[in-house]
Amino acid sequence: MWRNCVRLAKGLGRSAVLRPDPKVSRCGVVRGLSPTAPCSPTAPCSLLWNSVTWLSQARQSKDYALPNSSWSQGMMDLYNRFLEMCKDGTWKRIPSYGNSVDHIPESLKLAPEKEQKETRLFSRNMDTEGLGFEYAMFLNPSEKRMVCLFQPGPYLEGHTGFAHGGSTATIIDSTIGGCAIFVAGRVMTANLSINYRNPIPLGSVVLVDSKVDQVEGRKVFLSCQVRSIDGQTLHAEATALFIQLNSTKSLQQQMSSQ
Numbered sequence: 001m002w003r004n005c006v007r008l009a010k011g012l013g014r015s016a017v018l019r020p021d022p023k024v025s026r027c028g029v030v031r032g033l034s035p036t037a038p039c040s041p042t043a044p045c046s047l048l049w050n051s052v053t054w055l056s057q058a059r060q061s062k063d064y065a066l067p068n069s070s071w072s073q074g075m076m077d078l079y080n081r082f083l084e085m086c087k088d089g090t091w092k093r094i095p096s097y098g099n100s101v102d103h104i105p106e107s108l109k110l111a112p113e114k115e116q117k118e119t120r121l122f123s124r125n126m127d128t129e130g131l132g133f134e135y136a137m138f139l140n141p142s143e144k145r146m147v148c149l150f151q152p153g154p155y156l157e158g159h160t161g162f163a164h165g166g167s168t169a170t171i172i173d174s175t176i177g178g179c180a181i182f183v184a185g186r187v188m189t190a191n192l193s194i195n196y197r198n199p200i201p202l203g204s205v206v207l208v209d210s211k212v213d214q215v216e217g218r219k220v221f222l223s224c225q226v227r228s229i230d231g232q233t234l235h236a237e238a239t240a241l242f243i244q245l246n247s248t249k250s251l252q253q254q255m256s257s258q
């Protein structure tokens with residue numbers, strides 16, 4: 001599995017260096033796709049997500065996981081490679097909103113959440129693009145795998161020039177969490193164990209690659225690696241346990257019943 005991940009990262013890295021996609025403008029718009037195409041940047045893979053009523057309210061909100069001018073060429077190239085892989089349905093682009101409540105389907109919301117408007121998702125709490133967490137996630141449902149393209153900005157500094165370990169933990173937790181939500185619906189992190197192997201330079205792009213290893217009742221066990229986009233540098237590896245909060249249908253079940 002991890003060999004495949006590395007191969008993917010290496011392949012993507014090679015492409016990022018050697019083959020900028022001529023169909024893609026600097027702002028990330030893939031030319032030649034109609035607005036209704038399943039993976040256009042304005043509505044990437046949204047057909048599937050909309051069809052399960054997931055994010056029904058969130059569709060009104062700004063999607064932070066779309067390209068912006070702060071994204072480096074490496075980030076853009078990687079993003080576009082994943083968009084390409086969305087075309088046959090293998091991968092799904094995951095939208096990202098400023099409020100965690102927007103990520104919860106209406107049917108799963110608790111009463112207080114319906115009124116909660118003033119909070120901000122920790123990883124989306126900066127209004128200026130490029131300063132903090134720049135990231136976009138893609139889900140591979142059949143592999144129960146979520147990847148996140150992450151470009152840490154200058155306000156995430158820990159040691160000079162490098163991302164703070166807490167920011168790395170945040171992006172791992174969010175990526176792994178998204179993967180756990182896919183298989184188990186509403187979950188919370190019960191345990192997250194991270195080995196930091198190599199510091200992540202600010203402004204670089206890394207691939208956070210997570211997968212579900214096992215589900216035992218309400219317990220979802222996952223693992224994750226954070227690598228440079230050429231796959232050569234292992235920045236961090238993690239394992240996690242998420243606990244399902246209720247018995248509502250998982251997103252996976254909702255998708256398969258469509």
Ligand SMILES: CCCCCCCC(=O)SCCNC(=O)CCNC(=O)[C@H](O)C(C)(C)COP(=O)(O)OP(=O)(O)OC[C@H]1O[C@@H](n2cnc3c(N)ncnc32)[C@H](O)[C@@H]1OP(=O)(O)O
Nearest residue numbers: 100103173174177178188189190191218219241243244245
């Ligand atoms: C869209 C944005 C996504 C972003 C994702 C971000 C995710 C987060 O940051 S979540 C925030 C951080 N997490 C928290 O604050 C959680 C705090 N903890 C809790 O609320 C609870 O302990 C909770 C919900 C995890 C589990 O409580 P509860 O539902 O009562 O389960 P509980 O009965 O204690 O345990 C269930 C099983 O899990 C096991 N378990 C629970 N916690 C742990 C743990 N830390 N380690 C190992 N096993 C555990 C129990 O032993 C039990 O096992 P078994 O069934 O075999 O006896």
